[in-house]
Amino acid sequence: MKSARIRVLIAVTIAIAAIAGFISIHGSGASNKKDVTLITHDSFVMSPALVKEFDKSTGYTLHLLTAGDAGSMTNKLILTRNAPIADAVFGIDNTLSGEASANHLIAGSLTPTDFGDVCFNYDKLWFTNHHLTPPASVADLTKPAYKSLTVVENPATSSTGLSFLAVTVAKFGTPGWSNYWKQLKTNGVKVDDGWEAAYYTDFSGSSGKGAYPIVLSYATSPADEVRSNGQSQTASILDGCFKQTEYAGVLQGAKNPQGARAVINFLLSHTFQNTFPSTMYMYPITNDGAVPHDWITYAPNPTVTYGDNLDFNHDRAQWLATWAALFG
């Protein structure tokens, strides 16, 4: 029994599908030359007004794409580097920059845009209410008095998490740092995938009113938690911080490299640099960016920072494997 016509029909359908597939694969480059896409981590903030200002001043149309925390974003960029999903990237930091350049993600070099200190914050109100002395150093977090009080970010997915992992490596050495994490685990530390979830959902001192009074965040975060009495509800643990610098860059293979360049210039502009402190709690990289007066009162600089001299690109995988074996 021959069913020639159905076979012809199938062959034609497959041929059409194949042609359509090829057109959509190879024709996608022909999209509007005026479109430019900036991929960022979840904590990036750019107000619609600023997007409009960029579009108006440059003639491009800016699309923002958030892709998880900085670590996941970098991994996504590596997995898709042969056909990049954006033109420019913001939010690769000094823990990930080696990874980015080893994988040739960036055309040219990374441009620093802002910096800050990754520190633990604690909820002062909670500690007062519970008649407990807040921890003074990251070494205190393994003490039984602070059992099940701390939430941190996963170093595999979050750059703040990786920053703290680096602090422990630099402060406690090898194999001391993995013992420290073992003790943290026994002491009931909670691990979230990203800073947003840890800070806004699990931390008791933020708007989320979560269950954990100690969170891995930034030295500047307490300036954002000032209550009506003029006091900040939170403070930082100043011993055990990490100096973090964030970068932007044009992606290798970007469809619109000129547009990407324009985006980076805009991120470095006076207008945008001024928004870093208020929206992302980071210090502007340019000297003329204004730093809020609050920060002097509520966000003192850390006393001891660790880990900025480590070779992240060389050791990151090994640290993460050791860490994953503890928490996997």
Next chain:
Amino acid sequence: MLRGRRYLANVMAGFYSKLHAHLWSLPALFFIGLFCYFPLARVISLGFGHHWLGLFWNKQSLSISWFTIWQAALSTTIVLALAIPSAYVFYRVKFAGSRFLSAAITVPFVLPSIVVAIAIKTLWSNGGIFAVIMANVFMNYGFATRVIGVRWQATDSGVEEAAQLDGANGWQRYFWISARELAPAIKNSALLVFLYCTTNFGLMLVLGGGGLHSLETSIYSATSQILDLPRAAIYAFLQCLISLGVLMVLRSGFGQQFSFGYQRNRRALSLSDAPVTIFALLTSLLVVVLPIASLIRHSILAPAGWQLWRANSSLSFGLGHAAMNSTRNAGISLLIALVIGLYVVNSNNSLLLGLFRFPSGISNVAIGLGFLVTFSSGFFPLRSSWLVTPIAQSIVLIPLVIQIVAPAHNSLAHEYSDVAASDGLDGWNFWWWIKRPLLRQSLVTAIGYVVVVSVGEFSAANFLTYGDQATLPTALYQLLNKPGVINYQMALAASVLLIAFTATVMFLVEL
């Protein structure tokens, strides 16, 4: 010598005639080879680098495999314990609404896993192993009930009457009397439920809360978090081993699970059936209705979430955009799955049938990873095209079409092919004028299932959709991971809509 040559000539002649028969199968073979076996082979070869033994045989891989197996085995046991009495009630006893109920309890089986996870999360906000097992039971209870129930309906009702004479506890006696006939259906449903519970990626990802790791979630985290592709590949290989093992034991009986229940062989509700009927109704209430009711209640309590059309700053695109993507993907994968699936069924070629059925047991996560490592660059950079998602999904949808249409098709083939041959109809006309109308019901079912499964597919899509290509399930997962009450509320509302959509399609198909 001469004999040898003649033998060779015969073999070659046989080979050429076979080749000719297979020639038309080449596009289909090419499709499944390129989009299923080649990517899987790429993944597995990736795992067998110089460190493979260390990756394969270490504490972490073993404990992840063990966890994947035991949570599935425990869920399967619970599902069977609940499904066997329910099968009796929903398929052998007639009472008001029994037909509606037997259709309703199968809806969870085709719900998007991410929606199931969200619904269960409204009951256990912290997730954990109980939530995962509850979700497994929720999804598979109705499915197992149907597989066993349909078989039960086909058993001899004379036996039933004999059992009925004995009065109370009739259903248990009846179960033991028909146990021999039910055994294959129970075995098949157990194996399939076990397989589905080992590939519950979306449930484990959301409800595991980062603390529970199955092979599938480990494939994902090894890829997206630590970018250790060899490790991901070894996990994918282990996952394939489990699927292969189950499929080898399963062998026969594939496809029966979607066959339609004959509505004969039901008897009126009698007093002796009251306890088991109450048990089955309570079970379906607790297992199926409770999570959905809880989801609906939470979504109503949060009316702000219903403003789904609003642009969401956390998503960088609206849910409407994701819904459009999902609809487009469902259309393409439906086209591919129907054309190729029906061709394979019609060809009745056991090689094709085998090659196309196998992917139904394979983890979509493994297929997603396979596409990612195979089509990201090189000769066929499909990954950058939106077509990548519907094509990857069609790999698991083709076996679905085959499973639904093949039993009906095969029962027709014998009855009508002689008639058709004597009437001089060629293959195409035979198919269109004779088979198609007779297969109408199973075609409608296949279309319904394909659309619903494609829209809800999360495992492969999560690997392959980036940026504005997000589908509804991947967008919902992103919403769940963003802080802010409004995101969670939007996810609740969208989940309710997806349940309504799935239930509507299933009822259109079934009733």
